[in-house]
Amino acid sequence: MCGIFGLAVKEGSNFSGPWIQSITRRLFLLSESRGKEASGLAILSAGRIHVHKKPKPASVMIRSKSYEEFFNRAVGARSGKLAEMSGSAVTIIGHSRLVTNGSQEIYENNQPVVKDGLVGIHNGIIVNEETIWRQFRELKKAYDVDTETILSLISLFLNEKKPIIESAQRTFRLIQGAASIGILFSDFPCLLLATNNGSLYICRSKMDDMLIFASEKYILKAFMKKGQLKKDFQPLDITQLKAGQGYLLHTSSLEAKAFPLDAEPGDEVSWTKKTENVIIDGGPQDRIRSYRQRGTETGSQNISLDLAHEFSRFESFVAYLKRCTRCILPETVPFIEFDVEGVCSYCRNHKRTEYLGEDSLRETVERYRRTSGGADCILMLSGGRDSTYGLHYLKTRLNLNPIAFTYDWGMVTDLARRNISRVCGKLGVEHILLSADIRRKRKYIHQNVEAWLKKPQLGMIPLFMAGDKQLMYYIKKVMSQTETPVAISCRNNLEKTFFKTGFCGVREGPGRPYDLPWPKKTQLSLFYLKQYLLNWSYFNRSLFDTIGAFFSSFLTSHWHIRFYDYIPWDEREIVTTLRDAYDWEMAKDTNATWRIGDGTAAFYNYIYYVAAGFTENDTFLSNQIREGMVRREEALKLTLEQNKPRFESIQWYCDTIGIDFEKTIKMINSIPKLYHLIEP
Numbered sequence: 001m002c003g004i005f006g007l008a009v010k011e012g013s014n015f016s017g018p019w020i021q022s023i024t025r026r027l028f029l030l031s032e033s034r035g036k037e038a039s040g041l042a043i044l045s046a047g048r049i050h051v052h053k054k055p056k057p058a059s060v061m062i063r064s065k066s067y068e069e070f071f072n073r074a075v076g077a078r079s080g081k082l083a084e085m086s087g088s089a090v091t092i093i094g095h096s097r098l099v100t101n102g103s104q105e106i107y108e109n110n111q112p113v114v115k116d117g118l119v120g121i122h123n124g125i126i127v128n129e130e131t132i133w134r135q136f137r138e139l140k141k142a143y144d145v146d147t148e149t150i151l152s153l154i155s156l157f158l159n160e161k162k163p164i165i166e167s168a169q170r171t172f173r174l175i176q177g178a179a180s181i182g183i184l185f186s187d188f189p190c191l192l193l194a195t196n197n198g199s200l201y202i203c204r205s206k207m208d209d210m211l212i213f214a215s216e217k218y219i220l221k222a223f224m225k226k227g228q229l230k231k232d233f234q235p236l237d238i239t240q241l242k243a244g245q246g247y248l249l250h251t252s253s254l255e256a257k258a259f260p261l262d263a264e265p266g267d268e269v270s271w272t273k274k275t276e277n278v279i280i281d282g283g284p285q286d287r288i289r290s291y292r293q294r295g296t297e298t299g300s301q302n303i304s305l306d307l308a309h310e311f312s313r314f315e316s317f318v319a320y321l322k323r324c325t326r327c328i329l330p331e332t333v334p335f336i337e338f339d340v341e342g343v344c345s346y347c348r349n350h351k352r353t354e355y356l357g358e359d360s361l362r363e364t365v366e367r368y369r370r371t372s373g374g375a376d377c378i379l380m381l382s383g384g385r386d387s388t389y390g391l392h393y394l395k396t397r398l399n400l401n402p403i404a405f406t407y408d409w410g411m412v413t414d415l416a417r418r419n420i421s422r423v424c425g426k427l428g429v430e431h432i433l434l435s436a437d438i439r440r441k442r443k444y445i446h447q448n449v450e451a452w453l454k455k456p457q458l459g460m461i462p463l464f465m466a467g468d469k470q471l472m473y474y475i476k477k478v479m480s481q482t483e484t485p486v487a488i489s490c491r492n493n494l495e496k497t498f499f500k501t502g503f504c505g506v507r508e509g510p511g512r513p514y515d516l517p518w519p520k521k522t523q524l525s526l527f528y529l530k531q532y533l534l535n536w537s538y539f540n541r542s543l544f545d546t547i548g549a550f551f552s553s554f555l556t557s558h559w560h561i562r563f564y565d566y567i568p569w570d571e572r573e574i575v576t577t578l579r580d581a582y583d584w585e586m587a588k589d590t591n592a593t594w595r596i597g598d599g600t601a602a603f604y605n606y607i608y609y610v611a612a613g614f615t616e617n618d619t620f621l622s623n624q625i626r627e628g629m630v631r632r633e634e635a636l637k638l639t640l641e642q643n644k645p646r647f648e649s650i651q652w653y654c655d656t657i658g659i660d661f662e663k664t665i666k667m668i669n670s671i672p673k674l675y676h677l678i679e680p
Contacts (some may be wrong), residue, residue: 001408001417001432002111003031003096004121004200006182007213008191011089011252013209017075023229024071024092027212028058030219034123035435041117041377042112043183044091044251049119049280053110058096058438091191092402093182096122098408098435109145114280116155117186123199123215124178124269124431125421127585132174150181158187163255164272166265168194168246173262175399176675178425180215184251186278189271194246194261198430202247202273203238204254206231211254216432217554218481219298233517248272249555287372305667311610312646314669318613321675327622331673332612334502343347346367346498350626353493358397361566365398366484375403377561378479378487381431382425382473383416383597385584388423389574390490390563392581395427402481403405403432407474409467409654410438410445415585416597422582432482434474445600446657451537453664456498456671458611459504460531466542469549475560487560492569494623495594495618499608504528513667526551571629589649593622593643599656602649609643612674 005027009015028039039061039148040053052070054061059068075090095111110175112119125134126146132153150171157167172179172194180195193200193213202213203220210232216222217238239260241247249256250271257677259268287379321330324344329336339344369376379394381387381404394400404424406412424431448463475487497506504527506520516524528550532538575593578584587596595601595616605615621635630638647665654661 001034001125001178001421001431003034003215003219004094004100004180004182005031005212005219006091006121006191007095007210007212008092008249008251008254009090010209010254013207014515015053015210015229017072017230020075020090020092021071022178022670023212023223024094025062026223026226027214028062028094028096030222031094031096031214032058033096033434035433036094036437037439038097038110039095040097040111041070041092041094042091042121042184045074047276048074048089049184049186049278051112051114051119051281053112054097055110058619060095062637078435082472093119093121093184093343098433104365108143111145111147112149112184113131113143113147114347115142115148115151117280118155118183118279119149119280120147120151120181120183122150123180123559124197124425125418126175126179127177127418127422127583128175136417149535150175150179151183152321152607154183154192160166163265163268164188165191165246165248165268167257168192169259169263171251172196172244172246175311175564176425177421178431182213187274189251189275191251192246193240193241193249196239196243196261197428198243199432200241201232201238203235204240205233207425208254211256212247221481222554236462240430243430252424252673260651291573301524307647307669308645309664314610314613317673318609319673321613324622326632327625328632329622330612330614330618332614333619334499334505337509340569346622347626350670352627356566356581358567361561364561365394365400365486367572368398374401375430375482375484376486377403378482379403379485380405380475380487380489380560381420383412383418383420384567384591384595385574385578386583387490387491388419388578388584390488391427391429392577393563393567394488396590402429402488403478403484405475405478405487406431406433407436407468407471408433408438409436409439409470409522411468411599411653413466413597413599413652413679417498417586419585419597420648421574421580422584425583426471427629428613432478436467436470439546442657444540444545447540448538448546449657449659451535451540452615454537455535455605456611456668457503457531457535457624458608459500459527460538460661461503462500463538463546464604465600466549470552473548473552488563489560490563492564493568494620494627495616496623497619499619501611531609543582587646587649589646590642590644592617598606599649600644604643605643605652606650607668607671609645610668610673611671614642615639625680627641 035055038055039058043050052067059474092244093112097111129146129149132149133139139156152632153171154167157170178197180200183192199215200213201220202211205212212220221235223514224230224235232311235273237292244261246259246261248258255271323330324347326347327344329344329346377400379391381490383393394402406420444465444467452460456549479487501508504524506524608615617639619640623631625632625635649662654664
């Protein structure tokens, strides 16, 4: 999920130090789109591996004086000489980090990771690291980052006198999750590249005196577009390391050996023999140890009993709301009307979904299938159950070659990221993650939540999620970059949350929100403008981001193949398949399987319940009732359970965006209600 990249310069080549620094900078900036929370670099030259890393975006780090001094010390950038001796070999590996486990404020958790004489970078998440630490008790865990698991296993097998290739093969047989790696060794003149999901590309120069690699093909293509690089490299020579493939490179001669990760070890190449130890220079010791804890999306366990008791009061009042006699929608839903039999207008106007079927889906995707080996489609992968099952179906049932794409705007939870890693690693699917400036996005959310609390209005709650609405803009961008012909969405047809626009005074039709006719889009725009004028706190630094979100949601084309227009949505089938095939992870604070990878859902659903007496769960279950998937009595029981507040997830949300948890909950509890707080 992070961005990894690197280059190796052959001994005897005539590339200057400043030129190497320049192209490293270019690779760094291109890779930054995959992670902006930390960055780092390791340079092997003249018998030393120099390491430099910071808890800052690459674009910030490479402008610093310390980075300039580091590069000059490692490569001799100012003198124009290559390291200490012109013509010596140089190998560089770099990393742009999207933080999952292991705080970026702790020096050792950032990458490249140094452990047991190995220096490594890793894109992906190892989901069974705790099992590995228990299984191999001789290994000593020192850091919080999962990359340490890979380095420790490889080092263990090397110490058992296993060759590098066999050590890599054994390691990849043990780990679960997605992993694309680059490793330098203090004892061997080698660079090891390997991937179990295909998120790694390499290219050699025409003179065969330089090799470059990166997480995406587009990064290498963009890298080659300028100046001398156009002459030195040929984009047609970019090669993907396929899922389950390794690549061992001699750092001086650039001799290489490709090998499968899932086969029995073959003959080791002669140049992997041990050499004199290379000295690893860890760089400036700017270590920040303000805390040392694994990141979690479930917050503190010390939830106030008073808050839970207050919520139970709301439950008692909500229980007496008038509900539809056919579905479970209450009287507080916008625009709801009941007939003499107590059936709501949404039930009366509902038309059952007619699925197009698998044969029709096969016929549709067949137009885009590629025989050349390239990707057939982009699948939008959130890490939730529906998109994960869609990826499984495309790969295993339709035999497509998809690329999975995730737009991480700062509220994709670690749970979702781990599930993404599970399925992509197991299926061998390339995963492209585009990371927003997460710190900035979370600051925008903070500003908009604070503004909303000053003048609560239920129609303005979607503003909290404005940061993720640029998805359609970026999916088109990634399709262009990867030259992929079509995108597939796995949002199911039961997820219609029409009440969100309803609270804005806009009645939705049977289609999707972004398909609203122009008069209603205009009405929606005027509602938002009015609310901004009534609450000037909304005029903050997030404004342009919000305008971009509105444009992306309502003013751009949303055409793509909708998976669940063809395949019936079956929650039991979906969850069972994911649990059995991928050990798909459930949330710890709810038995629901919807929205568990979305860091905002627990927060805004709490507001909807407290203020209006229902949540997205009520609309979702009501749609299932109308489709004959669940009985009303069962839905009532489910909604009672699923609407219980996920206080731990809400606390994580508050901590993440920087607002006080208990103060915020008390303010939400005090806002005006759409029902009467009178004892029935």
